[in-house]
Amino acid sequence: MAVDALPDPSLRITPRRLGRNLLRSNPIIAIAVICLAAIVLMAIFAPLLSPHDPQLLAPAQRLKPASAEYPLGTDAFGRDVLSRIIYGGRISLLIGLGSAVFSVAIGLLIGLVSGFFKWVDAIMMRIMDGLMAIPGILLAIAVVSLSGASLTTVLIAITIPEVPRVARLVRSVVLSAREEPYVEAAISVGSSLPKIMWRHLVPNTIAPLIVQGTYVCASAILVEAILSFLGCGISPEIPTWGNIMAEGRAFFQIKPSLIFWPGLLLSIAILSVNLIGDAARDALDPRMKQREARP
Amino acid sequence: MTANTTTASSSAPVILDVNDLVTSIGTKPDAHRIIDGVSLQVRQGETLCVVGESGSGKSVTSLTVMGLLPKKVLVPTRGKITLAGEDILSATDRRLRQLRATTMAMIFQEPMTALNPVVPVGKQIDEVLRAHTNLDARARRERILAMMEQVRLPDVARIFKSYPHQLSGGQRQRIMIAMALVLEPKLLIADEPTTALDVTTQKQILSLIRDLQRDHGTAVLFITHDMGVVAEIADRVVVMRKGKVVETGALDAVLRAPTMEYTRNLLASVPSLIPRAARPASSEPIVLETDGLGKVYRQRSMFGDAREVAAAQNVTLTLRKGRTLGIVGESGSGKSTVARCIVRLIDPTSGEVRLGGQDISTLSRPALRPHRKRIQIVFQDPYRSLNPRVTVGETIAEGPVNYGVPHAEAIKRAGELLELVDLPADAITRYPHQFSGGQRQRIAIARALALDPDVLVADEAVSALDVSVQAQVLDLLDEIQTRLGIALLFITHDLRVAAQICDEVVVMQHGRVVEQGPAGEILTNPQQAYTKQLLEAAPGRHWDFANFRPVATAPHDTTAPI
Numbered sequence: 001m002a003v004d005a006l007p008d009p010s011l012r013i014t015p016r017r018l019g020r021n022l023l024r025s026n027p028i029i030a031i032a033v034i035c036l037a038a039i040v041l042m043a044i045f046a047p048l049l050s051p052h053d054p055q056l057l058a059p060a061q062r063l064k065p066a067s068a069e070y071p072l073g074t075d076a077f078g079r080d081v082l083s084r085i086i087y088g089g090r091i092s093l094l095i096g097l098g099s100a101v102f103s104v105a106i107g108l109l110i111g112l113v114s115g116f117f118k119w120v121d122a123i124m125m126r127i128m129d130g131l132m133a134i135p136g137i138l139l140a141i142a143v144v145s146l147s148g149a150s151l152t153t154v155l156i157a158i159t160i161p162e163v164p165r166v167a168r169l170v171r172s173v174v175l176s177a178r179e180e181p182y183v184e185a186a187i188s189v190g191s192s193l194p195k196i197m198w199r200h201l202v203p204n205t206i207a208p209l210i211v212q213g214t215y216v217c218a219s220a221i222l223v224e225a226i227l228s229f230l231g232c233g234i235s236p237e238i239p240t241w242g243n244i245m246a247e248g249r250a251f252f253q254i255k256p257s258l259i260f261w262p263g264l265l266l267s268i269a270i271l272s273v274n275l276i277g278d279a280a281r282d283a284l285d286p287r288m289k290q291r292e293a294r295p
Numbered sequence: 296m297t298a299n300t301t302t303a304s305s306s307a308p309v310i311l312d313v314n315d316l317v318t319s320i321g322t323k324p325d326a327h328r329i330i331d332g333v334s335l336q337v338r339q340g341e342t343l344c345v346v347g348e349s350g351s352g353k354s355v356t357s358l359t360v361m362g363l364l365p366k367k368v369l370v371p372t373r374g375k376i377t378l379a380g381e382d383i384l385s386a387t388d389r390r391l392r393q394l395r396a397t398t399m400a401m402i403f404q405e406p407m408t409a410l411n412p413v414v415p416v417g418k419q420i421d422e423v424l425r426a427h428t429n430l431d432a433r434a435r436r437e438r439i440l441a442m443m444e445q446v447r448l449p450d451v452a453r454i455f456k457s458y459p460h461q462l463s464g465g466q467r468q469r470i471m472i473a474m475a476l477v478l479e480p481k482l483l484i485a486d487e488p489t490t491a492l493d494v495t496t497q498k499q500i501l502s503l504i505r506d507l508q509r510d511h512g513t514a515v516l517f518i519t520h521d522m523g524v525v526a527e528i529a530d531r532v533v534v535m536r537k538g539k540v541v542e543t544g545a546l547d548a549v550l551r552a553p554t555m556e557y558t559r560n561l562l563a564s565v566p567s568l569i570p571r572a573a574r575p576a577s578s579e580p581i582v583l584e585t586d587g588l589g590k591v592y593r594q595r596s597m598f599g600d601a602r603e604v605a606a607a608q609n610v611t612l613t614l615r616k617g618r619t620l621g622i623v624g625e626s627g628s629g630k631s632t633v634a635r636c637i638v639r640l641i642d643p644t645s646g647e648v649r650l651g652g653q654d655i656s657t658l659s660r661p662a663l664r665p666h667r668k669r670i671q672i673v674f675q676d677p678y679r680s681l682n683p684r685v686t687v688g689e690t691i692a693e694g695p696v697n698y699g700v701p702h703a704e705a706i707k708r709a710g711e712l713l714e715l716v717d718l719p720a721d722a723i724t725r726y727p728h729q730f731s732g733g734q735r736q737r738i739a740i741a742r743a744l745a746l747d748p749d750v751l752v753a754d755e756a757v758s759a760l761d762v763s764v765q766a767q768v769l770d771l772l773d774e775i776q777t778r779l780g781i782a783l784l785f786i787t788h789d790l791r792v793a794a795q796i797c798d799e800v801v802v803m804q805h806g807r808v809v810e811q812g813p814a815g816e817i818l819t820n821p822q823q824a825y826t827k828q829l830l831e832a833a834p835g836r837h838w839d840f841a842n843f844r845p846v847a848t849a850p851h852d853t854t855a856p857i
Contacts, residue, residue: 181679182680184672185680185739187640188638188672189667189697189745190667190694190697191693191694195697200685203684
């Protein structure tokens, strides 16, 4: 049998191919992956890596400069800055990953249902429009101040403003994919709606969702830091990058490194995630590849 | 046709000379050759038809001539192209841009995508003149209007100001032709210019191209897959296959006495317009009936006044077990709407659809479920009708699994069905992208058959396929019908296909049935003006391709062919 020798590269996306495309497309991506992996490992093995208890107050050691015992010095309460930054990565990454997962899951559900049922669509999309009209930070501050600051509430507060973006994305994919003849063919062979959604529609949303997920992750890390910095986030004794910077602000003139180091790590983390997201978009969207091919 | 052969004498100067052209993917010496040693010549005032199936390299040939190949992806690596004495392959980009407007011009298959949707068409033609002539605004406008009249556009002053979406497909193609010819190029390259058009429009465009060619002495390189169109317009023919020239010669010689096996097969695959011998009338039970079927689309505007569009009106048809009913018509005739109403992919707004005596037109989704398996559909585009992420086996097994067949059994049956449609059973573990268009259409047919339906609806199911593949799929459908006694509802715009597969034919126009009856009668002795018009417009209707001779008398009348 004569089987076509031309596999359609746009249609089959295996994790391995995706990974290969990601790395080949740009050496900077490799650096981003390494940086992010380092930060993730740092967060996971925080208890082994950090030289001190990040919450241990040592009033005698306030605002010490960098030394062998305190590699990045101490803060205004005598706590080891390095340990705090290492532990702070845990919260940041947890918030980033958590809000990416939750917003994608909830948005996927809403988008799927809205794409298929007109009356649900009419209601849900207006709610989404309403949510999008409120600035994300403002909404998050309101949620946190209404229900008290904890990891869970901060996570919820950051996730809610991201959901409409994901829902709209999924809805638009579903609206175009449901017109595909293979979806109509599935209807005519009697497939149930959940089966059609799961088998024929959801796979179409995966590529854009991976990309959107990375953006959500990066923005969530940033928003968490902003909330902490504004004092609306997780309580200040728990180290997060935002908290460390917020406390360091008062001593910026005396000891700028209190803001510099957590800020640097935050920037690297967000930049890495964004770069990986961009690369994923390029690797998953065949049109981007064509554009490269035609200078 | 006799007129064509006299227009170009062999002494006319050669306008385009392609000599031993090779176009490869990339520049590596072992790169895959899309065009492999093609030589052809077009003389002044002559139409050279390049005919071939998909993948034959006919379009890449024309793009190479125009210098429009994607840079660094497709590269001409050998040979020479001379246009009116000038070497094209070594020309600079700047020179090519000049040549493209003044010496050679191209028209494409889809005029909508070739025109800029946000600029009035008159202005788009004007851009060509502005770039390449020194005429003032008034002179340019006069010349454009004159050109638009030459391409027989009505009310040219209005069309000058129109946007592409306000024009019909035929009018858009006329604009493209006007734009291409406004600078009187020596060579016109037409790449499937009528493929996206209805037959009646196609006929007008073909005669327009021929008339303009006669008046201007343009050399035309005409690319097509349609032997009917070739018979209408060509002086000489080049048959291409897999990047190579298979055969070249004068039209008459190629059609009458093709020397190569491939050309013979290609011609033999063209379905004849003369209907096949009628099968004896059937007294089998009626499996599908529609009664006054209609579909009205309502567009509600913001202020409450609704606009109604009747996509189908009062369609009544009957289909018996083991028979084939064809619905023929041009685009917008409502034939697909009827098919989709019958399969209940859309809900009809009036009338009944009776499947084995039971009306299914108003059943709710759950109530419809048991009836769905009795009527199945095969779509036009085999590249979009199979989910690229699902294996062939799972695709075919999906229906039976929905109706309670255990998965393992359904997969086993999928293997049997694949053999029924002449694909190897081991195809079940593969994905659709590993198959060609014709093979995919076989998979789609296997999926439809998996539910053992009484009725198979084929919505333009062979229209996207090459003629040789088309012939095979038609044979397959015929064989399946004989073996399983299935009833076929065959929707097509192609009268040739209808003539070869249908027992009865329904002709539709503007959502209404114009004429219906046995295929033999309708296609040889039509009573309605519209049906006659359709038959007359069928390209190459005066030629019996499969028997390499002209049709003794045209299928339904004796008027001389155009």
